[in-house]
Amino acid sequence: MQPIIDKFTNIDAVYPTLEAKEEDSILDYVWQLAMLIHPAMPKEVQGGTLEGSEAMPTFKERYNNRLIKMPLTYEEYKKNKEIQPTITGLEIDSDKFWFLLLFIWDYTQGQCFNAQEVAPSPIGELNSFIKLLSQYKTAGENPLTDQMQFSKDITLSIQINGKEMQTIQHPNTIGYLLSLCEEGFQSFCDMELENMVAMCEVPLKDTSNTESNNSQICYFTLLFKSMLQPFPNGIMTKQKRRSRNSEVSYNVTLLISRLIYLTGISQNEEFYVNERTLKGYLSNKSKLTNVRNRIY
Structure with missing residues (x-):
């Protein structure tokens, strides 16, 4: 089983267009997050200003060259009987979410490992x-x-x-x-x-930084939390609550916790079982160093 897009062709696009191809529309969630955390300079166009992200060409190129080494495969992701019903229940597009997962995992790696520290602007x-x-x-x-x-x-x-x-x-x-x-x-x-x-x-310092595993977990969670909220700020159609008779969890924190385990960010199986372990990590309020992403 392979993802719907094998390779992207529109590599250099920094700004989304209304005439998006299928390969661009599958990245709707990625575009939304990338413009938030890694924006490009606004581009003046007829009728207004166009927002974009410098991260998009990098992500597409890394995807094409198979440089994103996330342990979770697309087939394992699609066949997972816990996370797929949750994604469907939250009315999230599963394939778009896959590419969002790839982007967040890869961006977290670049942010938390051997990233160059930056001084304030x-x-x-x-x-x-x-x-x-x-x-x-x-x-x-x-x-x-x-x-x-x-x-x-x-x-x-x-x-x-x-x-x-x-x-x-x-x-x-x-x-x-x-x-x-x-x-x-x-x-x-x-x-x-x-x-x-x-x-x-932002001036670059001469030092590089490697965050703790705790910080990696917190940063991964932070990015997903920014997206797993109702439209227009997030990608969920609406907030849903689990009914008494339903076996499907709509718990966003539990979904993120399971992804932390499935993507190899943590080997602790407790992340897959319930959200209490993740909540414990988040309560420590680990401080992330101000760095320039090593990859993006």
């Missing part, structure tokens, strides 16, 4: 700086005319080669810097495109 650091100071500001709007006040004793330190060279302490000086940052952040969308790109660029 300039716009990200600016936003964090504004949020941090704003939460402590209690009085004064104009630092040139008002007496600025903060609820905490705040100082800003400037270091050169790790050595502190200057400390800024006056509330009005700090308030003035905050107001300048707020003005710059608010005008971000009015910048020239090349300046916007520069402000959003």
Whole structure:
């Protein structure tokens, strides 16, 4: 038994089109997630803006070259008597879901193993700086005319080669810097495109990162949770509850838990039996390092 698509031909497509071929429509779920987690720069077209994802050509090429080494085969997936009734019961297209599973498994591998750590982008650091100071500001709007006040004793330190060279302490000086940052952040969308790109660029660190198995489980679950919710935000037609007489589970967490076991992310058979094991992992709130995906 083979998937409905053996090889993709429309490899270079970064933006979906209305005239989608069958091979593109089978990737509906993948497109939806890819545009969320790995978006391309919006493309201006007649009548509006087109959203896309740089991850799509990579996924298609890796699929064509059989580089996605997920332990679960398509035949095993289609014949599974626990997950298939759940997928059908949730009114999810089984073949589209297969390609979503391939993409999430592969993207998780690239995110959690030997991925290169990234530093915050300039716009990200600016936003964090504004949020941090704003939460402590209690009085004064104009630092040139008002007496600025903060609820905490705040100082800003400037270091050169790790050595502190200057400390800024006056509330009005700090308030003035905050107001300048707020003005710059608010005008971000009015910048020239090349300046916007520069402000959003994330510098790469010299270190690579390998997450724990716990983090891999959490990231895999996070991606699926974002999709396994009712339309339009997710791929489910509607939320369904299991009736007393039904043997079919509509438990989304249990479905994800079973996929964790079937795809070899965990060898613990308890993942296949019930969702309590997965809930235990999620309760630890493992922190994922900010990295650039090794594959995508």
